[in-house]
Amino acid sequence: xxxxxxxxxxxxxxxxxxxxxxxxxxxxxxxxxxxxxxxxxxxxxxxxxxxxxxxxxxxxxxxxxxxxxxxxxxxxxxxxxxxxxxxxxxxxxxxxxxxxxxxxxxxxxxxxxxxxxxxxxxxxxxxxxxxxxxxxxxxxxxxxxxxxxxxxxxxxxxxxxxxxxxxxxxxxxxxxxxxxxxxxxxxxxxxxxxxxxxxxxxxxxxxxxxxxxxxxxxxxxxxxxxxxxxxxxxxxxxxxxxxxxxxxxxxxxxxxxxxxxxxxxxxxxxxxxxxxxxxxxxxxxxxxxxxxxxxxxxxxxxxxxxxxxxxxxxxxxxxxxxxxxxxxxxxxxxxxxxxxxxxx
Numbered sequence: 001x002x003x004x005x006x007x008x009x010x011x012x013x014x015x016x017x018x019x020x021x022x023x024x025x026x027x028x029x030x031x032x033x034x035x036x037x038x039x040x041x042x043x044x045x046x047x048x049x050x051x052x053x054x055x056x057x058x059x060x061x062x063x064x065x066x067x068x069x070x071x072x073x074x075x076x077x078x079x080x081x082x083x084x085x086x087x088x089x090x091x092x093x094x095x096x097x098x099x100x101x102x103x104x105x106x107x108x109x110x111x112x113x114x115x116x117x118x119x120x121x122x123x124x125x126x127x128x129x130x131x132x133x134x135x136x137x138x139x140x141x142x143x144x145x146x147x148x149x150x151x152x153x154x155x156x157x158x159x160x161x162x163x164x165x166x167x168x169x170x171x172x173x174x175x176x177x178x179x180x181x182x183x184x185x186x187x188x189x190x191x192x193x194x195x196x197x198x199x200x201x202x203x204x205x206x207x208x209x210x211x212x213x214x215x216x217x218x219x220x221x222x223x224x225x226x227x228x229x230x231x232x233x234x235x236x237x238x239x240x241x242x243x244x245x246x247x248x249x250x251x252x253x254x255x256x257x258x259x260x261x262x263x264x265x266x267x268x269x270x271x272x273x274x275x276x277x278x279x280x281x282x283x284x285x286x287x288x289x290x291x292x293x294x295x296x297x298x299x300x301x302x303x304x305x306x307x308x309x310x311x312x313x314x315x316x317x318x319x320x321x322x323x324x325x326x327x328x329x330x331x332x333x334x335x336x337x338x339x340x341x342x343x344x
Contacts, residue, residue, distance in 0.1 A: 006067035011321040019270035028077040031139035056090035070097040079106035092118025104149025111156035212256035224248040265324030281321035289317035
């Protein structure tokens with residue numbers, strides 16, 4: 001077998017793309033208000049979903065041909081797809097940073113197996129610590145299971161475990177400090193995310209966005225942060241979307257993802273593949289590139305030049321990657337899909 005030396009995948013704005021987000025399903029056991037409607041979702045037929053072997057083949061091309069360094073498994077809720085541990089087993093030998101985003105409900109049963117299969121890190125979505133509010137946001141009474149999932153991940157030795165919290169004005173913005181305190185007590189990082197226009201009901205409005213700077217001010221007033229306040233966000237040199245600050249007393253850190261008020265598009269390094277194999281160069285992209293058609297042409301996974309064709313298709317797609325999403329601008333175009341259909 002000939003060895004291919006990885007060639008960095010560079011987009012039209014000189015950004016190196018090296019992070020792959022893989023959605024394994026559009027289904028979810030929650031119905032979060034900012035992500036899915038309460039009813040009426042039309043799920044993808046099973047035959048349209050990429051198999052784990054197909055997803056792993058795309059990931060292998062990304063790593064071996066282009067030197068990708070990180071892979072994150074998303075959904076929908078990825079743990080509702082059967083035998084997800086098998087996908088982790090297929091991806092772990094690639095030797096990259098392998099992560100999972102989940103609502104945590106199924107982690108009590110799966111955390112140890114996922115860790116044994118090679119999962120390195122996990123982010124658990126948790127937008128409220130109050131039972132009635134959690135129920136209103138997720139439309140499911142599963143707060144205890146989500147909290148148990150966080151504990152299970154920690155007990156299984158997954159490291160780091162982080163919490164993702166979407167902050168919405170007038171909904172849960174009064175819990176920012178409580179969530180930060182929860183993270184400090186549990187030894188997990190909390191990542192506060194600005195509310196983005198990907199809600200299935202299309203009710204998003206800029207007035208509902210709590211700016212990251214306001215979030216950090218609230219936390220800093222109770223738990224002082226190193227390096228805060230400072231003039232502006234978005235100045236960190238890395239490509240991680242979260243801007244992180246350590247607590248002055250040394251008890252962990254907190255992060256903010258300011259996708260709306262301080263977008264980090266100028267150093268974006270990621271692409272996404274939906275559960276049915278559509279490559280998206282941005283979370284807010286309006287165009288998609290069909291990798292499933294490439295994958296299933298001819299002899300499928302046995303096609304001799306499949307890796308070459310996948311690499312060509314991925315490079316061509318990245319060649320269309322735009323400068324940024326332009327949320328809040330007059331020319332912003334909202335994607336037709338909701339978050340659960342795209343993959344986070």
